[in-house]
Amino acid sequence: MKKWMCMNCGWIYEQELGDPEGGIEPGTAWEDIPDDWKCPDCGSLKAEFDMVEI
């Protein structure tokens, strides 16, 4: 399974959960997340995420 992962800390974005505390509603597609959104665990920008095989 492929997922978007923060390469600075390993946090994984789950589309069905979103990131409500960070203003991302559950169900939001990765492409629709704004570029200035930050990893909720370590604060890295969206650009620091890579698609990885889990």
Add this chain to the structure above:
Amino acid sequence: MTVMPRLEDLEDKSFDPFLIEKLSTGNCPDPYPRIHELRAQGPVVEGSYRKQFTDVPDVQMGHLPQVMVLGYDAVMKVLTQPEIFRNKEAFEHNLGRSFGNTITVMDAPIHTKYRKIFQKAFLPQVVAQWGETVVDPVVNRLMGEFLDRGEADLIEEFTHHYPFQVIYAQVELDPAQAPVFHKLAIAQILSSIGAPQGPEASAKLGAFFGELLAEKRRNPGTDLISHLATVEADGERLPDDVLISFLRQLMNAGGDTTYRGTSVLLTGLLTHPDQLAAVTADRSLIPQAIDEALRWEGPVSSTFRYAAVDTEIEGVPIKAGTYINTVLASANRDPRKFENPDAFDIFRSRSTRHVAFASGPHLCIGQHLARVEMTRALNAILDKLPNLRIDPDKPAPQIKGHLLRVPDHLWVKFDR
């Protein structure tokens, strides 16, 4: 085949770092009433966290201007504003002396560069593979020692050893050298109380890791050290001093915290038999049990940051040059975020993240390995120790310490 360098013991063979460490981290059975009192005073309170609980002097930090930051939102502000609240100055007096030029003692941009290289070796998909190949054999070997007995002290016979042995396996350490390794790893942090064995242990571990890196570069294998010794980012290898410092810290950051976290997880479940029964019956509850244990009794109660400029937290001014005791335990037990925060409840809402692994750029690099280790350990215990329960004939477990929390013993009985 790797030729392992020899690890030199401390000059004073009778020195017991485990005992001294216990004395320095205190015997406080319950720091939370005091933590709640302090938080009620406001988000910023003058003084040091340590001084609230012990008279043992902090020879490295005691003379410096300090405040405590308390409560979830205030703690998050400190952890997630690294340009204001820095690590370098905060840790160069303590961890910097014990471990050396480790990433904990760095700030951006150098921290960002090295952190990413180290994190690569500890990403979830990497550490998941170690579960079966590294963690399970260690867990099974240790449990084999008491499986037939029907009773055990899960701290002394299991949790105090398994995360360290996982690291030994990753380092491919000769088992005969393990006791000295463990001793030096604990002794190196005693620089904070001025023990001469602190720098001695740091130097001896440094010499050992330096030789080991050279050997791994000559004959690389598939182990963690070989990977770190040869990994390149932007055409550059990790400098030896950064790598050796990281390996020194690995024993404490990866071994000691997981030992404490697992001990607290088992204590929480065993002292709440209904929750233990629920997890035994439904293993999909393990991740939330782990998170609740980490929130309830995080292994590290407070960490440091340094105010690089004049700033404020929730309207309270903080002067540049102030050392910030960032009280993680006060965030994890903040009643404004966690209902009935002092209760161990694996079924509580997980909508607010705990900060046991901190937050921001210095978030624990080994958190995914810690979760793998705790999951494997708990599964093995639930599988192999049927009808697991607290031994009613022995003293009840008591989690102790103001900074690094753990029970000394967890005596249990189980069916054979």
